[in-house]
Amino acid sequence: MKARRPDGEVVELMTVNIGPSHPATHGTLRVFAALDGETIAAAVCEMGYLHRGFEKMVEQGTYQMVLPYTDRLNYCSAMMNNIAFCKAVETMFGVELPERCVTLRVILLELSRMIDHLVCNGANLVDLGALTNFWYFFNARERVYKVWEKLCGARLTNTVTRIGGMYRDAYPGFAEDVLDAVQVVEEATHEVLGLIEKNRIFIDRTKDIAVVSAEEAISAGWTGPCLRASGVDRDLRKDEPYYGYETYDFETVIGSAGDTYDRIMVRMYEILESAKIVRQAAMRLRPGPVNTSDPRLSLPSREQVYHDMEALINSFKLIYEGVRPPPGECYDAIEAANGELGFYIVSDGSGRPYRIKVRPPCFTQWAHYGDMLTGSMVADVAASLGSINIIAGELDR
Amino acid sequence: MTRSFTAPLQAGLPEAELLARLAPFGGERDPLALAKTLVVRLAREQLRAALLALRDGADTRCDQLLDVVGIDYLSYPEWRGPRFAVVYPLKSTVFRHRLALKVLVEENDAVVPSVHDLYRSANWAEREVWDQFGIVFQGHPNLKRLLNHHEFVGHPLRKDYPCQKRQKLSLNDPMHDELIAKLESLGWQVLERPEPSPGIPLGPMAASAGGQR
Numbered sequence: 001m002k003a004r005r006p007d008g009e010v011v012e013l014m015t016v017n018i019g020p021s022h023p024a025t026h027g028t029l030r031v032f033a034a035l036d037g038e039t040i041a042a043a044v045c046e047m048g049y050l051h052r053g054f055e056k057m058v059e060q061g062t063y064q065m066v067l068p069y070t071d072r073l074n075y076c077s078a079m080m081n082n083i084a085f086c087k088a089v090e091t092m093f094g095v096e097l098p099e100r101c102v103t104l105r106v107i108l109l110e111l112s113r114m115i116d117h118l119v120c121n122g123a124n125l126v127d128l129g130a131l132t133n134f135w136y137f138f139n140a141r142e143r144v145y146k147v148w149e150k151l152c153g154a155r156l157t158n159t160v161t162r163i164g165g166m167y168r169d170a171y172p173g174f175a176e177d178v179l180d181a182v183q184v185v186e187e188a189t190h191e192v193l194g195l196i197e198k199n200r201i202f203i204d205r206t207k208d209i210a211v212v213s214a215e216e217a218i219s220a221g222w223t224g225p226c227l228r229a230s231g232v233d234r235d236l237r238k239d240e241p242y243y244g245y246e247t248y249d250f251e252t253v254i255g256s257a258g259d260t261y262d263r264i265m266v267r268m269y270e271i272l273e274s275a276k277i278v279r280q281a282a283m284r285l286r287p288g289p290v291n292t293s294d295p296r297l298s299l300p301s302r303e304q305v306y307h308d309m310e311a312l313i314n315s316f317k318l319i320y321e322g323v324r325p326p327p328g329e330c331y332d333a334i335e336a337a338n339g340e341l342g343f344y345i346v347s348d349g350s351g352r353p354y355r356i357k358v359r360p361p362c363f364t365q366w367a368h369y370g371d372m373l374t375g376s377m378v379a380d381v382a383a384s385l386g387s388i389n390i391i392a393g394e395l396d397r
Numbered sequence: 398m399t400r401s402f403t404a405p406l407q408a409g410l411p412e413a414e415l416l417a418r419l420a421p422f423g424g425e426r427d428p429l430a431l432a433k434t435l436v437v438r439l440a441r442e443q444l445r446a447a448l449l450a451l452r453d454g455a456d457t458r459c460d461q462l463l464d465v466v467g468i469d470y471l472s473y474p475e476w477r478g479p480r481f482a483v484v485y486p487l488k489s490t491v492f493r494h495r496l497a498l499k500v501l502v503e504e505n506d507a508v509v510p511s512v513h514d515l516y517r518s519a520n521w522a523e524r525e526v527w528d529q530f531g532i533v534f535q536g537h538p539n540l541k542r543l544l545n546h547h548e549f550v551g552h553p554l555r556k557d558y559p560c561q562k563r564q565k566l567s568l569n570d571p572m573h574d575e576l577i578a579k580l581e582s583l584g585w586q587v588l589e590r591p592e593p594s595p596g597i598p599l600g601p602m603a604a605s606a607g608g609q610r
Contacts, residue, residue: 001591006584015576015591032572034580042579044572051544055529056553060560092431214402218460218490221518233403234490254403327474328431331486331497333463344466344486346429348474355554357466359486367521374583396544 001034003041011036018381020049026123028392029366031381033373040381043373047366047395054397055356062322062351063089063163071157073341073360073394076119077112079148080336081394082161087242088332088343089163092325095297100288101165102243106281107178108160109243109334110274114185115141116337116389117225117267117274124264124386125196128205133192140188143181150177163323164298165291175282182275189271197265206261210372210384213258221364224339226388229266230258236335248277260380263387297323322351338362338389360394400491409494410456418457419498422447427499435496436484441509444485444500448515451487451496459487459496462512465522467530471556480504481532485512502532511537529554539575546570 003013013034020030028049034041054073058066070081083105090097097105122137145155151174152160152167160167196202212222217230227234235252237245253269255262291298295314304311327349333342339361346355365388372388373381410418412435416426422443430436439447451459466484470476479501486497500509511534513520523534524543531552534540542549546566551558577587 001587002589003580004586004588010588013580015573032576034576041585042576042583044575044579046570046572048542048544048546053553056558056560091433094432216517219517221461221463221516221522223461223463231402232490234406239406239493326431327429329427329429329434329436329484330431331434331495340463342463342486344464344484346468354473355468357464359464363521364518367518370579 003034005036013041016378018378020046026386026390026392029385029390029395031370031373031385033378033381035378038377038379040373040376040378043370045366045370047392050392050396052397054358058353058356060352063325063353064322066353066356067161067163068157068159071159073358073397074116074336074338074362074391075156075393076391077116077337078156078158079108079160080112080116080334080341082159083109084332084334084336084341085343086161086163087334088330088345089323089325090297091332092328092330092345092347093164093294093296093323095164095292095294097165097292098289100169100286101290101292103281103284103286104166104170104290105161106243106245106248107278107285110277110281111144111147111178111181113274113337114182114271114278115144117271118185118188120337120386120389121192121264121267124383125192125202127382127386128202130196130202133195136188136191140181140185143184147174147177147181150174162291162298164294165289169290170285175285178278178282182278186272186275189268193268203261205379205383206264206387207259208257209260209380210376210387211257211259212368212372216368216371217258220368222339222368223364224335224337224361225253225266225270226263226339226365228253229255229262231256236333236340242334245277248280250274250276260384260387267389324349324351333359336361338391338394339365341394358394358397360391360397362388362390362395366390366395402490406493407491409489409492415457415494415496418450418454419447422450424498430497436499437496438499438501441500441502444498445510445512445515447498448485448487448512451498452515456492457494458489458491459494460490461488462486462516462518462522463488465519465526467526467532467554469530469554469556481507481530483509483526483532507532508535509533510535511540513537528552531555539578541575 001013004010015034018031020028030046033043070085071078073081118137118141122134125133152158212230214230214232217227233254250273253266255266300311300315305315325347329346331344333340342359344357348354419437422439424437424439427436427438451457463486468482481502484497484499488495526532527540528542528545547570548566
C-alpha cells in the first residue's frame with residue numbers, strides 16, 4: 001500500500017501477518033504489521049483464538065468446580081492459578097489457613113514461578129536461535145514436574161489446592177525432593193547465564209529492542225517482571241505481603257532499560273531469588289493439618305461422616321451445593337510469575353459464583369505490544385514477543 | 398515531575414480518607430463490597446473527573462487501572478438497581494492503597510464514557526466489556542470485539558445469553574482499518590487503501606523462527 005512517511009517521502013508499505021499460527025507466537029496470536037523495508041511502520045495485534053469462555057463456564061457450576069478450569073489459564077504454572085483462585089475465595093470467607101498449608105503453598109508458588117520463567121526464557125532463547133539453553137532449562141523443569149507427579153499425580157494441570165487448604169498433604173520426603181529440584185534448576189540457570197549473559201550475539205539481538213519506559217509500563221497497567229524490567233520496583237510479595245512473604249529473605253530484581261535484555265535477565269535472576277524462598281520454606285515445614293477446620297469450607301473426615309448426622313449433612317451440602325461465600329464482591333490478587341493475577345468475584349450467597357472476572361497479567365502486556373513494535377525490525381518481533389511472556393490460555397480465557 | 402521508581406511503597410490513605418476524596422464526585426461506599434475491597438459507587442457523569450482526581454492527586458496517585466470489569470445483575474437475587482455495572486479496579490505504584498470505582502447503567506442506556514485517554518490499559522479492557530456485555534464506551538477510538546470473533550452476534554456474558562448456544566463463524570478479520578488508523582496516528586498518510594486480503598503469512602514454517610515448541 002502506497003503511503004507517505006512522516007518525513008514526506010512516499011514509499012510502498014508491505015503488510016504481513018505474523019501469526020496466528022507462527023512458531024514464535026507460542027500459541028495463537030496475530031500481529032498484523034505494515035513494513036517500510038525491514039522496519040515496522042505500525043503494528044496491530046489480535047487475540048481471541050484460544051477463547052474458551054472461561055468466565056461463562058465458571059458461572060455454570062459450584063466454586064469447587066472452577067478449580068480445574070483455573071489450571072488452564074496459565075498452563076506453564078498451573079498451581080499459581082489454583083492458589084490465586086482459592087486465596088480469593090478464602091478472602092471472601094475471611095478464614096485463616098493452617099501454617100503447614102501456607103508454607104506448602106509458598107513452596108509451590110515459588111517452584112511454579114521458577115518453571116514458568118524457565119519456559120518463558122527457554123522458549124525466548126529458541127526464538128533467537130539459541131536452542132541449547134532450551135534443553136538445559138527443560139531438563140531442570142522436568143525435575144520439578146517429577147515432584148508434581150509424586151505430589152498430585154498430574155504434571156501440567158495439577159488442581160492441587162482446595163478452597164480452604166490442599167488436595168492432600170505432601171508425601172514423606174517431599175521437602176528433600178523439592179530441595180534437589182531447586183538445586184538442579186539453579187545449576188541450569190547458572191549454566192545458561194554463563195552462555196548468554198556476555199554473549200555478543202545475544203546482546204545484539206536483545207539490547208535496546210522493544211523498549212518500554214517506566215511511565216509507559218505503569219500507564220499500560222503492566223505488573224510483574226515486565227514492569228520491574230522497566231525499572232519500577234513493585235512486587236506484591238513485598239508491597240502487600242500475603243502468606244508471610246515478609247518473613248522470607250529475598251530481593252526483588254529490577255532492570256533499568258526496559259528492553260528485551262532486561263526482561264529476560266529479570267526473569268533469570270528471579271529464578272535464583274525464588275530458589276532462596278523455597279529453601280527457607282522447606283526448612284519451615286512442620287507437621288500439621290493442611291486444611292482449615294472451618295465447616296463452611298472443609299469436608300468433615302470420613303470418621304465424622306459415618307458417626308455424626310450433622311457432619312453427613314454438611315458433607316452432602318458442600319459437595320452438591322458448593323461452598324457459599326457471603327453475598328458481595330471481592331477483588332484479590334497474588335504476584336504470579338507473569339505479574340498481578342487477580343480475581344474479581346461476585347457472590348450472590350449461593351454455592352455458584354455469580355460472576356468471576358480474571359485479571360490475567362499478560363493481557364495488559366499484549367495490549368501494548370503493537371505500540372512496542374513501532375520502529376523495530378521484523379526480526380525483533382520474534383525476539384521481543386517471548387520476553388513479554390504471553391500465555392494464550394490466560395490471555396484469551 | 399520526576400519520581401523515583403525504586404522508592405519503597407509509601408503508606409496509603411485509609412478507607413475513610415479515600416471515600417472523603419470521592420465525596421465531591423458523589424461517591425458512596427458500595428454496600429456489596431466485602432472486607433479488604435473498597436468499591437465506590439458513583440454516577441457515570443462523574444467517572445472521568447473522579448479517575449483524574451485519583452490519578453493525579455498528590456496523596457492518591459492511583460496510576461494503574463488494572464482492569465475493567467463488567468457485571469450483569471439480571472438474575473442477582475433481590476436486585477433493584479440498574480442491570481449493568483462497570484467496575485474499575487485501581488492501584489497505585491506510589492502508595493499502598495487500592496480501590497475500585499463502580500458505575501451502574503440501565504439496559505436501555507448502557508453507555509459509559511471511555512477513559513482510554515486517562516489510562517492506556519483502558520483501551521483493550523473496554524473493548525472486552527463491550528464484546529462480552531454490549532456496554533458502549535462513548536469516545537472509544539476503536540470499539541471492536543476483542544475475545545469473540547467479529548462475526549459473532551450477541552454478548553455472551555449477559556445472563557440471558559444461553560451457555561450452549563452455537564454460532565457459525567468463518568471469515569478472518571482483515572484488520573486493515575485498525576492498521577491504517579495506527580499508521581495515521583503515527584504521522585503517516587495512506588495514499589492508496591488496499592483491498593482486504595488475507596495477507597502474507599510469515600510462518601508457520603518461517604526459517605527465522607528457529608524452531609517450534
